[in-house]
Amino acid sequence: MYRAVAWRAVDRGIDLDDEGSVADVARDAQLEAEQGRVVIDGHDVTRAIRTPEMDAAAARVARLERVREVLVERQRAYAGDGDLVMEGRDIGTVVLPNAHVKVYLDAHPDERARRRAGDTAHAAQGGDVSAIATALTSRDHSDRNRTVSPLTQAADATYIDTTGLAIEDVVLQVLDLVQAARARA
The missing domain is CATH 3.40.50.300 (P-loop containing nucleotide triphosphate hydrolases)
Structure with a gap:
């Protein structure tokens, strides 16, 4: 949005x-x-x-x-x-603090930069992984330090480091969390 x-x-x-x-x-x-x-x-x-x-x-x-x-x-x-599934930098902390399942997806900055470099919308950066990593790190710093709704992991969110993982593996981990939450409900 x-x-x-x-x-x-x-x-x-x-x-x-x-x-x-x-x-x-x-x-x-x-x-x-x-x-x-x-x-x-x-x-x-x-x-x-x-x-x-x-x-x-x-x-x-x-x-x-x-x-x-x-x-x-x-x-x-x-x-x-x-x-529903909703993603964003303050969904679990501000927007939907009472959500039944919260996941904080993360990856090493170099991994995130490699992924972004593969996105054709970012072709203007010429696939420069180093420049992309710098931009991502800067954005993260800015979002973590903004006064309104800073980027932070919700205390009750499950942290998943996606570095080196295939999308399918991440999806399976999240689905396991959803199924466990449904079983408790």
């Missing part, structure tokens, strides 16, 4: 430091995020929001308290009472 709002604000020529205007975009936007697609105000931005420029723009937007208030409310409404 933060990436889509950042994209829409940039698309409209809004200064990302103008908290009120960016919060208005967040409040007024028609947002859809389903089955791997992200659409904002009729624009499919699924790929457009996964660029280095949008990484930086989303980090700036995520620091804005009024934008966070609007999007946290939208995320909670989207979650409703149903079963």
Whole structure:
């Protein structure tokens, strides 16, 4: 959601430091995020929001308290009472602190950079793993140190280090956690 709002604000020529205007975009936007697609105000931005420029723009937007208030409310409404998977840097700590299953996925910065370098949306960085790792580390530092909803692992989240793991292996670990939670319910 933060990436889509950042994209829409940039698309409209809004200064990302103008908290009120960016919060208005967040409040007024028609947002859809389903089955791997992200659409904002009729624009499919699924790929457009996964660029280095949008990484930086989303980090700036995520620091804005009024934008966070609007999007946290939208995320909670989207979650409703149903079963769903939601990812984000404050989902388990702020958005859905009472979720039955919380997972904190992590990987070594070099691993994350290699994965990102393989993403065609980041081709502008020329696959420079070192530059990508630096950008990711900088974003993490910024998100961990923001005053509103900082990036942190929820105390009751299961930590999974995905370094060297195939996606399928990570999915199986998460499914095991979900099945265990359902068995307890």
